[in-house]
Amino acid sequence: MITINDLHAKIEDKEILKGLSLEVKAGEVHAIMGPNGAGKSTLASVLAGREDYEVTAGSVSFVGEDLLELSTEERAWAGLFLAFQYPVEIPGVSNINFLRTAINETREKKDLDPISAKDFMAMVREKSALVELDAKLASRSVNEGFSGGEKKRNEIFQMAMLAPKLSILDETDSGLDIDALRIVASGVNKLKNENNATIIITHYQRLLDYIVPDFVHVLFDGKIVKTGGKELAIELEEKGYDWIKEEIAQ
Amino acid sequence: MAEVAKNNINFKSDLQVTSVNVSENEKQKALDVLQNTTLPTTRVEAWKYTRVAKLGKIDFVNEKATISDISNYVIDDTKCSFVFINGHFSKGNSSQEIPAGVTITLLSEINAPLSKSSLTIEDEVFNAMNTAHLTGGLKIDITSNALVEIPIQIIHILKGDSTISNFKTIVNAGKSSQADLIQGFFSESGESNFCNSTSEINVAENAVLRIDKIQYESEKSFHISTEQVKQDKNSNFRINTFTLNGGLVRNNLNIDVNGQNCETHLNGAYLLKNKQHVDNHSVVDHKVANCESHELYKGVIDDRSTAVFNGKVFVRPNAQKINAFQSNGNLLLSDSATINSKPELEIYADDVKCSHGSTTGQLDEEAIFYLRARGLSERSARHLMVSAFIGDVLDKITNANIKTYTRRLLNDRFGWEF
Structure with missing residues (x-):
C-alpha cells in the first residue's frame, strides 16, 4: 500500500523527520506513537502534501505511485485520506456540497460518471449513521459551530464517503470523551477491510483498545525506533517513553 | 458650440450642449459649474482614492451607433426593455410593451422642460456635465396603486472610442405602487469610453421599488453613476449594485429617507481583477424617526485592482428608533490588490440601533488545503x-433570470461557477 523509505523533511530549516521508514500493507492497521515533537504530525502533513514542509531526502511509494510527486488533491484521488488533528471550519461551504464535488472530481479522474443526487443522498444517510452524525450537521457549513467530538465524527463521516485506500488519523482521539471515542472507533472499524489500510497517530493507548492495531511503532526524534504489537502500546502507556530513550542511547 | 474647457477638463469643444429639454436655468448653471470647477483630485475627501484626472485628457465625442445583436446584454427577457446605445434610444433593439400603470417617456421626446432636478450641481462636475450635455434617457412614471407585473429593463451600451454618454433615468414610483427595475451597463467596443449616468428616483408613500443594477462595461471604460433617491413615508426601496467589469467605476448612491416607517436596502457586490478600480460611495440620510436601513457590500479583489467602499449613514436629530446596519466585507486574492474601506456613522439622535463593520481578509489557506486533501482541485x-x-450578497437577487445572467457573467469573466 505505502512504502516510506528513509524520509527526511524539514520546516523552515528545522529538520523534523530524520530518516523515517515504514511499510503498510493492505488490510493492516498501524499505530504510530511517540512523545511530543517526535514528528508524528509532521509525518501526516508530509504524506498529505502540506506545502510548508520540504522533503529533503527519501521516497514514498503509494499504490505504485511516487507520492511526493503528487499534489494534495492528486493524493486524495489516488486514495489517501488524512483525518485532521484540527478540522478546519469553513463558513458558507456546505459539508455535503463540497463532498459531492470532491467525490465527483475523484470519479472524473477515474472516467466515471458523476454520482446521481439520489445515490449521493442515500450514501450520506448511510455513512452519517455510521458515526451517528446528525444528518442536519452533515449538510451544514463545514465544521462551523461543531463541537470537538462532532468535528472528529465529521472527519470519519467524510472518510466513509470518500472510501480511501489509506487513512491517516492524526490524533483523531485527542480530547474526545469516551462516548465520542467509541463512536469514532466503531466507524473506523466498520470501514476496515482487506483492501484498505489505516495509520493511527496517537498519544494515547486508550484508542487502541477500540481500534486494535497490527503494529505499533514508536516515533522518536524523526525516526521509527521501535516496532511491536499492540502490547507495545500498553507498555508505553505504563512506562512512558524514557526507557525507549535509554534503549536508543545504548 | 459650448465652451467647456478652461481648467483640467479638456473635452472636445464641439461636444454638443444637450438637445434634451433641460430648463435654461439649470443648463446655464451646469455650464457655469463646468467652466469654473476642476475635476476632483485626490485631495478632495470624497475622491481620495479615486483618480479621475485621466477623464480630463480625453477628447470625448458622442455619436449615434448601431449594434445588430444585443442578445449578450439582455439580462431579463421582459417585454418591457429599453435599449440605449451611447445614450441614444435604440428602437430596433427595444421591446416596448409597457405594463399597465406605467408610462415611459424618452427624455428626447419631452417637449416641456424637465422638472427641476434633485441632483446637486454645485461643485459636482459629473452631475453638471450630465445636465449640460445630457444625451438621453428615460422617465418612468408608475401610477398610484399600480402593481407592475413585469420588470422594466433599461440597457445602456457604449460603442466606439472616446465616446461619452450622459445618460439619465427618472423614476417616479407612485403612492402604493410596486415595481422592479433592471439597469444594465455594458460596452460593446472602444477604448476610453465613458458612461456618466444619473438617476433621480422618487419613491412615494407606501411604494415598493426594487432595482437590480449590473455593471459590465470593459476594462477600458469609465463609468460614473449618481443615484439620487428620495423615500416618502412607509416606502420600501432596495437596490442591488453588481459591478462585474469596468475600468474605472464610481457609484454614488444617495438616499434621503424623508418619511417615517421606511425600509431601505442597499446591497452591492464588486468583483475586480487586472487593473480595475471600483468605488462605491453611499449615503443614507435618516431624517425622520422609525426607519430601518440595511447595507451589505462585498468585494472580491484580485491582481492589481483597487476597490473603495465609503458608506455613510446619517441619523438626524429627532430621528429616533432608527435601525441602521452597514457591513462591508472584502476578500483580497492577491498581494497587490487594494481595498480602501470606510464605513461611517453620524448619529445625532439618542434612541437608535446602528452598527457598521468592515472586514478584509484573504482566502483561508488552511481551508483550501483541507478541501484539497478531500479531493477538490485547487481551482x-x-x-x-x-x-x-460572496454568496450571501448574490442571493439578494430575487429575480431568477438576473441570478442566472449574473452567474453567466461571473463564469465568463472569472471562470467561476456559482
Whole structure:
C-alpha cells in the first residue's frame, strides 16, 4: 500500500523527520506513537502534501505511485485520506456540497460518471449513521459551530464517503470523551477491510483498545525506533517513553 | 458650440450642449459649474482614492451607433426593455410593451422642460456635465396603486472610442405602487469610453421599488453613476449594485429617507481583477424617526485592482428608533490588490440601533488545503471559498433570470461557477 523509505523533511530549516521508514500493507492497521515533537504530525502533513514542509531526502511509494510527486488533491484521488488533528471550519461551504464535488472530481479522474443526487443522498444517510452524525450537521457549513467530538465524527463521516485506500488519523482521539471515542472507533472499524489500510497517530493507548492495531511503532526524534504489537502500546502507556530513550542511547 | 474647457477638463469643444429639454436655468448653471470647477483630485475627501484626472485628457465625442445583436446584454427577457446605445434610444433593439400603470417617456421626446432636478450641481462636475450635455434617457412614471407585473429593463451600451454618454433615468414610483427595475451597463467596443449616468428616483408613500443594477462595461471604460433617491413615508426601496467589469467605476448612491416607517436596502457586490478600480460611495440620510436601513457590500479583489467602499449613514436629530446596519466585507486574492474601506456613522439622535463593520481578509489557506486533501482541485477549492464569501450578497437577487445572467457573467469573466 505505502512504502516510506528513509524520509527526511524539514520546516523552515528545522529538520523534523530524520530518516523515517515504514511499510503498510493492505488490510493492516498501524499505530504510530511517540512523545511530543517526535514528528508524528509532521509525518501526516508530509504524506498529505502540506506545502510548508520540504522533503529533503527519501521516497514514498503509494499504490505504485511516487507520492511526493503528487499534489494534495492528486493524493486524495489516488486514495489517501488524512483525518485532521484540527478540522478546519469553513463558513458558507456546505459539508455535503463540497463532498459531492470532491467525490465527483475523484470519479472524473477515474472516467466515471458523476454520482446521481439520489445515490449521493442515500450514501450520506448511510455513512452519517455510521458515526451517528446528525444528518442536519452533515449538510451544514463545514465544521462551523461543531463541537470537538462532532468535528472528529465529521472527519470519519467524510472518510466513509470518500472510501480511501489509506487513512491517516492524526490524533483523531485527542480530547474526545469516551462516548465520542467509541463512536469514532466503531466507524473506523466498520470501514476496515482487506483492501484498505489505516495509520493511527496517537498519544494515547486508550484508542487502541477500540481500534486494535497490527503494529505499533514508536516515533522518536524523526525516526521509527521501535516496532511491536499492540502490547507495545500498553507498555508505553505504563512506562512512558524514557526507557525507549535509554534503549536508543545504548 | 459650448465652451467647456478652461481648467483640467479638456473635452472636445464641439461636444454638443444637450438637445434634451433641460430648463435654461439649470443648463446655464451646469455650464457655469463646468467652466469654473476642476475635476476632483485626490485631495478632495470624497475622491481620495479615486483618480479621475485621466477623464480630463480625453477628447470625448458622442455619436449615434448601431449594434445588430444585443442578445449578450439582455439580462431579463421582459417585454418591457429599453435599449440605449451611447445614450441614444435604440428602437430596433427595444421591446416596448409597457405594463399597465406605467408610462415611459424618452427624455428626447419631452417637449416641456424637465422638472427641476434633485441632483446637486454645485461643485459636482459629473452631475453638471450630465445636465449640460445630457444625451438621453428615460422617465418612468408608475401610477398610484399600480402593481407592475413585469420588470422594466433599461440597457445602456457604449460603442466606439472616446465616446461619452450622459445618460439619465427618472423614476417616479407612485403612492402604493410596486415595481422592479433592471439597469444594465455594458460596452460593446472602444477604448476610453465613458458612461456618466444619473438617476433621480422618487419613491412615494407606501411604494415598493426594487432595482437590480449590473455593471459590465470593459476594462477600458469609465463609468460614473449618481443615484439620487428620495423615500416618502412607509416606502420600501432596495437596490442591488453588481459591478462585474469596468475600468474605472464610481457609484454614488444617495438616499434621503424623508418619511417615517421606511425600509431601505442597499446591497452591492464588486468583483475586480487586472487593473480595475471600483468605488462605491453611499449615503443614507435618516431624517425622520422609525426607519430601518440595511447595507451589505462585498468585494472580491484580485491582481492589481483597487476597490473603495465609503458608506455613510446619517441619523438626524429627532430621528429616533432608527435601525441602521452597514457591513462591508472584502476578500483580497492577491498581494497587490487594494481595498480602501470606510464605513461611517453620524448619529445625532439618542434612541437608535446602528452598527457598521468592515472586514478584509484573504482566502483561508488552511481551508483550501483541507478541501484539497478531500479531493477538490485547487481551482475548485478556491472557487468554492470565493462563492461562499460572496454568496450571501448574490442571493439578494430575487429575480431568477438576473441570478442566472449574473452567474453567466461571473463564469465568463472569472471562470467561476456559482
